[in-house]
Amino acid sequence: MNVGAFRAMRLILHRELSLSFRRPDQLLQPLVFFLIVTTLFPLALSPEMSLLRDMAPGVLWVAALLSSLLSIDALFKGDADDGTLEQLALSGQSLSVIVIAKTIAHWLVSGAALVVMSPLVATALGIPVDAFATMMFSLALGTLTLSWLGAIGAGLTVGLRRGSVLLSLIVLPLAMPLLIFGASATDRAIGGESPAGALYFLASLCVFTSSLAPLAASAALRITLE
Amino acid sequence: MNADAAALTVDQVHVWRGDRHVLRALSFGVDAGQLLHIWGPNGTGKTTLLRVVCGLLRPEQGQVAWGGRPIERIRSEYQAAMAYASHEAALKGDLTALENLRYAVGLKRRVRDDELRATLERTGIGAGADLPARVLSAGQRRRVAMARVLAMRAAVWLLDEPFTNLDVGGSALMSRMLEEHVDQGGLALVVAHHELELNRPIRRLELSA
Numbered sequence: 001m002n003v004g005a006f007r008a009m010r011l012i013l014h015r016e017l018s019l020s021f022r023r024p025d026q027l028l029q030p031l032v033f034f035l036i037v038t039t040l041f042p043l044a045l046s047p048e049m050s051l052l053r054d055m056a057p058g059v060l061w062v063a064a065l066l067s068s069l070l071s072i073d074a075l076f077k078g079d080a081d082d083g084t085l086e087q088l089a090l091s092g093q094s095l096s097v098i099v100i101a102k103t104i105a106h107w108l109v110s111g112a113a114l115v116v117m118s119p120l121v122a123t124a125l126g127i128p129v130d131a132f133a134t135m136m137f138s139l140a141l142g143t144l145t146l147s148w149l150g151a152i153g154a155g156l157t158v159g160l161r162r163g164s165v166l167l168s169l170i171v172l173p174l175a176m177p178l179l180i181f182g183a184s185a186t187d188r189a190i191g192g193e194s195p196a197g198a199l200y201f202l203a204s205l206c207v208f209t210s211s212l213a214p215l216a217a218s219a220a221l222r223i224t225l226e
Numbered sequence: 227m228n229a230d231a232a233a234l235t236v237d238q239v240h241v242w243r244g245d246r247h248v249l250r251a252l253s254f255g256v257d258a259g260q261l262l263h264i265w266g267p268n269g270t271g272k273t274t275l276l277r278v279v280c281g282l283l284r285p286e287q288g289q290v291a292w293g294g295r296p297i298e299r300i301r302s303e304y305q306a307a308m309a310y311a312s313h314e315a316a317l318k319g320d321l322t323a324l325e326n327l328r329y330a331v332g333l334k335r336r337v338r339d340d341e342l343r344a345t346l347e348r349t350g351i352g353a354g355a356d357l358p359a360r361v362l363s364a365g366q367r368r369r370v371a372m373a374r375v376l377a378m379r380a381a382v383w384l385l386d387e388p389f390t391n392l393d394v395g396g397s398a399l400m401s402r403m404l405e406e407h408v409d410q411g412g413l414a415l416v417v418a419h420h421e422l423e424l425n426r427p428i429r430r431l432e433l434s435a
Contacts, residue, residue, distance in 0.1 A: 002306060008333050015321070015329040022320040083316030084330075090280060091333035092305035226283050 008093045009101040016105030026074065030067040030110050031117060037063040038121045051128040056125035057186035060135070061142070061179050063121075064114055065172075068143055071110045071169055072150030075102060076158040076221065077194075085158075089225055095218035103151045103213070111143025127190055134189035134199070141202040142182040148206075148213035149174050155220030177205060232257045233308050234279070234382060241274055248274050249285070254431060256413050258381070258409055261404060261426060264383065264417045266433035272315065272417040273386055275433070279415060280310040292382070305336035306334055309380035313387045315367035319360030323351055323370045326359055331377045342377055349373040365390040372400060383407060383414040397423075 003011075020027050041059045042052055079085035088098050115136050122135060153170040157163030185198035232255025241249040248271035256262045264272050277283040279290055281297050281304065289296045295306045317326045327342045345354045349369040354362055359370065368391045375383060383404075389397050401424050407414055408426055422428055 003333055003336060007336075011329060012330050015318075015325075018320060018325070019320055078318075082318065083312050083314045084318055086282060086312060087309070087316050087330050088333070089282065090305050090308065090310050091330070092302045093333050094302065 003093070005093065005097045008091075008097055012088075012101035013105050016092070017108070020105070020109045023104045026071070027109055030071040031113055033070055034063050034117065035065040035121065037066065039124060042124065046168045050152055053126040053128075053190060054194050056122065056127050057135075057183040057190065058072040059125060060118065060121065060127075060186065062145060062181075064118075064139060064144065065179060067114060068110055068146040068150065069168055069171060071104055072106065072147065072154055073157075073164045074172070075106055075151060075154040076224075077154070077163075079226070080158045084153060086225065089221070097215045099151055099155070099214045099221070103147050103217075106110055106146040106151075107144050111140070111147055114143060115140045127186070130192075131186065131189035134195045136221055137188045138185040138195070138199060138202055141199070141206045145178055145202070145206045145209050146171075146175060148209035151217040152213050152220060155217040155224065158221070159224040178202065181205075192222075233293060234415075235291045235294075236275075236279060237288050237291065239275075239278060239285040239290065241271065241278060241283065243271075243274065249278070249433075251288070252390065253288075256415065256429075258411045258413050259408055261408050261416065261422075261424070261428050263422050263428050263430045264415060264433065265419060265430065267435060268419075270433040270435050272433055276310070276384050276386050276417055280308060281434055282310075283307070296374050307380055308382040308384065309375045309378040310384045311371050311375050311386060311388060313390065315357040315359075315364075315371040317362075317367055320358060322356050323358045323359055323362065323373075324355045326370060327374055327377055330374050334378050334380075337377060342373075345373045345377045346370070347368075349376070350396070362371060365393055365396060368392055369399075371397060372396075372403065381412050383412060383416075385414065386417045387419070388416060389418055389420070 015173060038059055039189065041055065045051065079088065089095060098117060118136055118139055119132050122132060127135060128193050153167040157167045158164060181198040181201045185195040188195040188198065235255040237253050239249050239252045264275060266272055274283065278285050291297065292300065292304045304422055323346060324342055328339065331337050332343065343355055346352055349372045350371060351366060351369050354366060359367060388400055392400060405424055405426055416422065
C-alpha cells in the first residue's frame with residue numbers, strides 16, 4: 001500500500017522531533033543563545049528602562065534572526081553526512097514533502113520555542129505586557145519565514161564543507177524585510193499604535209516563502225545529491 | 227537477450243565526473259528474476275552506475291528505464307518499487323535500529339513494528355532492535371541496512387558492496403537473501419569487488435578504466 005504525502009509528512013515530523021529531543025544540547029543551543037544575547041544588551045548599554053524599551057524590538061529581532069540562523073545549518077547536514085538524506089530522497093515521496101516536514105519540525109523546536117520564551121526576555125527589556133501579543137505573533141510569523149528562507153540556503157550549501165558562512169550570506173539579505181517590519185510591528189505595539197500594516201506585510205512574506213521555499217529547497221537538494 | 231524487453235534497461239549512458247568520462251555509452255538490461263553483478267577495479271564507476279540507476283545522479287546522455295518508461299518520468303512509482311543500499315549503512319545514530327527502519331520503510335509502504343522486528347530478527351539484530359544505532363558495530367549496522375532492504379519488499383534491489391563488514395554468517399545470509407529475492411522474481415544489481423557465492427546463474431558486468 002502506498003504511503004500518502006500527509007502520512008509521510010507526519011512520519012518525517014515525528015522522526016525529526018525524536019531526533020531533536022535525543023540531542024538536548026543542540027535543541028537548547030539557539031534558545032540559550034537568544035537568551036544570552038538579549039540579556040547582554042542591558043548590561044552593556046544601561047539598565048535605564050526607557051532606553052531599553054526603545055532598543056528592545058531591534059535587540060529582540062536581531063537575536064531571533066541570528067539564533068534561527070545558528071540552527072538552520074544543521075537542517076539537512078546531519079542527514080547528508082550519514083547518508084539518510086539519500087534514503088529520504090529515494091523514498092518515493094516528493095522532496096518537497098520532505099522539505100516541508102523537516103522545516104516545520106525545525107521551526108517547532110527553534111522558532112516556536114523562541115516565541116514561547118520571548119515574554120521572559122521582553123519583560124527584562126521593559127516591553128509592556130500590552131505589546132506581548134503583537135510581539136509574539138510577529139515573532140512567530142518572522143521565525144517561520146526565516147525557517148523557510150533558511151531551508152533554501154541549507155539546501156544550497158549542504159554539499160559544501162564549510163557552508164555555514166555562505167548560508168548566512170544567502171539568508172541574511174533576504175531576511176532584511178523581516179527585521180524591518182518585525183521590529184516596526186513590535187515598536188508600534190509598544191508605542192500603543194496599531195501594528196496591523198507591518199503584521200500584514202510579515203504575514204504576506206510568510207505565505208510567499210511557505211509556498212515557494214519547498215520547491216526552491218527541493219530543487220537545491222536535488223542538485224546537491226548529484 | 228533483447229534489451230528493450232527487459233524490466234530495467236540502461237541505454238547508452240554517459241557520465242562525466244569533472245573532466246573524467248566515467249561511464250561511456252553503457253547499455254544493458256536486467257530482467258525480473260535476474261541478478262547482475264557489477265564489478266571492476268576501484269574508480270571505474272561502479273558506485274556511479276548504481277547512483278545513475280537509482281536516479282540520484284542524472285546521466286549527461288542516455289537514460290535508465292523501468293518497464294519501458296524513463297525513471298525520471300515515473301519517479302515515485304519507480305522509487306516505491308526500488309530499494310537502494312549505499313556503501314554506508316545510512317542509519318541515524320541517535321535512533322534505535324527499529325526506529326531507523328520504521329522511518330525509512332514507513333515512507334515506502336505502511337508497515338507494522340512487529341513485522342520490522344521480525345525482519346530484524348531474521349538478519350540477526352533481534353536483541354539490538356531497541357539499541358541506538360550508534361552503539362552497534364559496523365557489521366551490525368550493515369545487517370540493519372540489510373533488514374531495511376528486505377522490509378521495503380521492493381522488486382528492484384540496488385546494493386553497493388553489501389558484503390562489507392559482514393562476518394561469515396552475515397555473508398551467507400546476504401547470499402541467501404539474494405537467492406530468495408531472485409527466485410521470487412525480483413531483480414538485483416550488486417556492486418561487489420569479489421566473487422558472489424550464489425547457487426544461481428549470475429550475469430556479470432565488468433567495468434574497466
